[in-house]
Amino acid sequence: MRELAASIVSEHVAEMCQEANLYLGDDVLQALQNSYEREESPTGKEVLRQLIENVEIAKNEQIPICQDTGFAVFFVELGQEVHLTGGTLKEAINAGVKKGYTEGYLRKSIVDDPLYDRKNTGDNTPAVIYTDIVPGDKVKIYFAPKGGGSENMSTVKMLKPADGEEGLIDFVVEHVKAAGPNPCPPIVVGVGIGGTFDRVAVGAKKALFRPLGQPHPDQRYAELEQKILNKINDLGVGPQGFGGRTFALAVHIETYPSHIASMAAAVNINCHASRHRERVI
Amino acid sequence: MEVKNIEAPLSDEEVLSLKAGDNVLISGVIYTARDAAHKKLIELMEKGEPLPIDLQGQIIYYVGPTPAKPEQVIGSAGPTTSGRMDAYTPQMLKHGMKACIGKGKRSQAVKDALQEYKGVYLAAVGGAGALLSKRINKCEVVAYSELGAEAIHRLEVEDFPVTVVNDAHGGDVYIEGAKAYAR
Numbered sequence: 432m433r434e435l436a437a438s439i440v441s442e443h444v445a446e447m448c449q450e451a452n453l454y455l456g457d458d459v460l461q462a463l464q465n466s467y468e469r470e471e472s473p474t475g476k477e478v479l480r481q482l483i484e485n486v487e488i489a490k491n492e493q494i495p496i497c498q499d500t501g502f503a504v505f506f507v508e509l510g511q512e513v514h515l516t517g518g519t520l521k522e523a524i525n526a527g528v529k530k531g532y533t534e535g536y537l538r539k540s541i542v543d544d545p546l547y548d549r550k551n552t553g554d555n556t557p558a559v560i561y562t563d564i565v566p567g568d569k570v571k572i573y574f575a576p577k578g579g580g581s582e583n584m585s586t587v588k589m590l591k592p593a594d595g596e597e598g599l600i601d602f603v604v605e606h607v608k609a610a611g612p613n614p615c616p617p618i619v620v621g622v623g624i625g626g627t628f629d630r631v632a633v634g635a636k637k638a639l640f641r642p643l644g645q646p647h648p649d650q651r652y653a654e655l656e657q658k659i660l661n662k663i664n665d666l667g668v669g670p671q672g673f674g675g676r677t678f679a680l681a682v683h684i685e686t687y688p689s690h691i692a693s694m695a696a697a698v699n700i701n702c703h704a705s706r707h708r709e710r711v712i
Numbered sequence: 713m714e715v716k717n718i719e720a721p722l723s724d725e726e727v728l729s730l731k732a733g734d735n736v737l738i739s740g741v742i743y744t745a746r747d748a749a750h751k752k753l754i755e756l757m758e759k760g761e762p763l764p765i766d767l768q769g770q771i772i773y774y775v776g777p778t779p780a781k782p783e784q785v786i787g788s789a790g791p792t793t794s795g796r797m798d799a800y801t802p803q804m805l806k807h808g809m810k811a812c813i814g815k816g817k818r819s820q821a822v823k824d825a826l827q828e829y830k831g832v833y834l835a836a837v838g839g840a841g842a843l844l845s846k847r848i849n850k851c852e853v854v855a856y857s858e859l860g861a862e863a864i865h866r867l868e869v870e871d872f873p874v875t876v877v878n879d880a881h882g883g884d885v886y887i888e889g890a891k892a893y894a895r
Contacts, residue, residue: 472893473713474735474875478837481873485843494842495778495788536787538778538861580793580816580838612886613793613816615838667893671815671837673733673875674889704839 433568437518444527449535451706458643466677475675500537501576503558510567529554575707581614590694612672615702623697626687635699638683721769722810732883734876742771744865750800764855767808774814786851788841791815805829833878847872
């Protein structure tokens with residue numbers, strides 16, 4: 432059994448919170464640059480130019496890429512041979528979020544009660560944490576700060592199995608079209624298919640953690656991702672909704688086995704500041 | 713790409729010269745307000761009491777920046793979703809506001825009010841908070857300091873980049889832009 436101090440997990444988490452909000456991943460930057468080259472609309476091109484310059488300023492001057500530094504979302508693969516000492520995994524992650532968001536001058540965007548009090552917790556905790564127990568003695572942490580504007584443009588629908596590929600495509604494209612300029616396009620579209628009502632939404636979220644430019648391993652789903660992406664970009668909504676070729680940078684699908692009576696589907700939208708980080712401890 | 717330069721606060725003539733799709737650089741003084749500050753301003757209007765800022769000709773920016781580091785004027789400062797302010801915007805226009813800056817779609821009531829009171833809705837690039845913060849030279853709280861990031865701030869901006877979404881003539885770049893590039 433490997434012993435690992437909870438404080439070490441917290442240190443890593445604190446660093447990841449700051450890194451993700453200051454440095455946009457090369458995968459997303461590359462996708463923005465490719466879109467800039469292809470964009471036909473002059474205003475759309477100017478938006479993409481500003482976004483690329485924004486990434487440079489954020490990095491060089493240590494200013495967060497976006498003022499919405501997000502809800503802290505984690506997927507953790509915890510090796511079953513790891514024994515965490517001095518605290519639970521949840522405590523360790525929340526302590527790291529508190530430290531990262533406070534010391535990093537990141538915005539605290541979480542309120543304690545969703546309906547009545549809505550009082551800011553002051554340190555951006557609690558995080559949203561999904562844990563998988565896996566073989567081995569390592570801890571793998573995936574982190575994404577998730578902005579509110581794009582999260583608000585997300586949805587779940589219980590499709591019928593008979594809706595098939597066409598029904599799924601229509602659901603995703605119509606939903607994204609209705610969201611329009613609100614989720615800060617160019618967007619990344621996470622699509623969950625299969626599982627239960629709750630599981631499909633987690634799948635859509637997890638899809639946003641995949642590096643851009645990496646297609647689904649199943650050829651059929653990889654082709655479906657491309658097909659949906661083309662349909663979305665053909666809407667003409669463009670960067671920030673001002674019109675143009677680049678409404679979405681990527682569509683990522685995550686699947687899960689399905690009940691015979693169901694075909695659950697979910698769309699989780701991310702903005703162009705598709706921030707994500709991963710570390711193995 | 714053609715760019716227009718405007719000085720804030722705005723006159724009716726300047727507002728009427730702006731068309732949906734125009735790219736504009738703003739210089740001058742603008743004010744910030746989000747949900748909580750709007751709510752307080754509307755309450756004062758309904759009671760007929762004086763407002764903490766004179767809205768005549770003003771541009772209101774919907775923003776909740778990250779905390780500024782000691783050496784910074786302001787933290788990351790991009791626009792927030794405007795739709796949350798839809799319920800308040802017609803009243804703000806009626807009381808003299810000439811423009812607001814945010815991102816995302818507005819209600820039909822807001823678009824109608826922009827025509828009625830000669831106002832304009834502008835969008836800054838959502839998620840370009842670092843870049844936009846560099847166009848803000850001065851930032852001070854002028855009202856509701858208890859609201860923290862949501863307090864009303866007076867900003868001095870220089871060449872602050874925005875695009876006209878809804879003009880005072882009924883134009884809407886979210887509709888017209890997508891139509892032009894759809895296939």
